[in-house]
Amino acid sequence: MTSLATEQTMSQITGRSVKLQRSIVIGFGLLAALLVLGTILVPGFISPRNARSILLLAAFLGLASLGQTLCAMVGALDLSIPYVIGGANILFPSLLVTGMPAWLAVIVVVLLGAAIGLANGFLSFKLQGQALIMSLGVGFAFVGAVQLYTSIGSDYGGTVFAPVPDWLRNIAAFNGKTFGLPLPPVVLVWLLVALVTIWALYNTWFGRSIYAVGGSRTAAARLGISETKVWTSIHGISGAMSALTGVLLLGFSGGGFVGVGDPYLFTTVAAVVIGGTSLLGGAGGYGATVLGVLVLTILTSLLVGLGLSFAAQQAIVGLLIVPMVAVYARTPHIRNQI
Structure with a gap:
């Protein structure tokens, strides 16, 4: 029995590794194809200016997609992400208006995002049959409460204007530089976050616990x-990263707007799927999502360069996701192999 169990375990690990490798190969193939198409069809597509723009937008999406990746790895999806981003984007400047120091306002907003995420994770875990609706409801409640708070004494609760700190503008600036390189500092922030996350997923007990819970809850137990702790913790991380993304987007736009997070409802899930992380859990990781983010951002840049409307862009990205899911779904989930 022990020998049989060992063989089954090795078979499951091998199958998961092959599936991840295949998704990475497909992702790099898409990335190369899009770069070639962009170079041929759009003048200046690979220019330094366009490359800087792609990396800047990819950094925001990549940070927002971190929590979505962790949630997908245990078989969940966090639909509160865009609403936490939008709420943080208007809450931060409203705190600045009250006279709160910028550094303290960042901490408050990120901690509040984490608290919302923890609550979201606990409630969705207890009601897993309605987890998607639960996370959506938590997001609605949060952004509604923030709008009520920011509308006190104002007729405009969805838009907040306040002097944005110079250091925040510099972090998210299009023409910013990092150590003399023509890269916005937020790109470096994303790179560091990505490296730490990828390392932690493979080298810490918490990271291995996420894979274990996503692969087999019985075995993990x-x-x-x-x-409960894993599920709640990853939602807390998702909430914190969403709030941080909302703050960084303020440095990019210069003004708080509650709808700034709306596109991230679709794009965070798309980046996870295109990267090859299984929405059923147990396979994938943030490295795959980074690849998915780059594919999605370059594709969007290509479509914009071709002059397509936002609706056409959504249609094409949707058509890309369907075959990607079909390809990745051909490998049976690890739970079905036990």
């Missing part, structure tokens, strides 16, 4: 892994 026998290893002494608390599914």
Whole structure:
């Protein structure tokens, strides 16, 4: 029995590794194809200016997609992400208006995002049959409460204007530089976050616990892994990263707007799927999502360069996701192999 169990475990690990490798190969193939098409069809597509723009937009999407990746790895989706982003984007400047120091306002907003995420994770875990609706409801409640707060003494609760700190503008500036390189500092922030996250997923108990819970809840429980803690923690991280993204987007735009997070409802899920992380859990990782973010951002840049409308862009990205899901879904999920 022990030998059979070992063989089954090795088979599951091998199957998951092959699936991840295949998704990475497909992702790099798409990336190369899009770069070639862009170079041929759009003048200046690979110019330094356009490359800087792509990396800047990819950094925001990449930071927002971190939490979505962790949630997908345990078989969940966090639909509150765009609403936490929008709420943070108008809450931060409103705190600045009250006289709160900018550094303290950042901490408050990020901690509040984490608290919302923890609540979202706990409630969605307890009601897993309605987890998607639960996360959506939590997002609605948060952004509505923030709009009520920011509208006190004002007729405009969805838009907030306040002097944005210079350091925040510099971090998210299009023409910013990092150590003399023509890269916005937020790109470096994303790179550091990506490296730490990828390392943690493969080299820490918490990271391995996420894979364990996503692969087999029964096996994870026998290893002494608390599914409740893992589920709640990753939603907390998702909330914190969403709030941080909302703050950074303020430095990019210069004014708070509650709808700034709306595009991230679709794009964070799309980046995870295109990267090859299984929405059923147990396979993938943030490295795959980084690849998916780059593919999605370059594709969007190509479509914009071709002069397509936003609706046409959505249609094409949607058509891309369908075959990607079909390809990745051909490998049976690890739970079905036990």
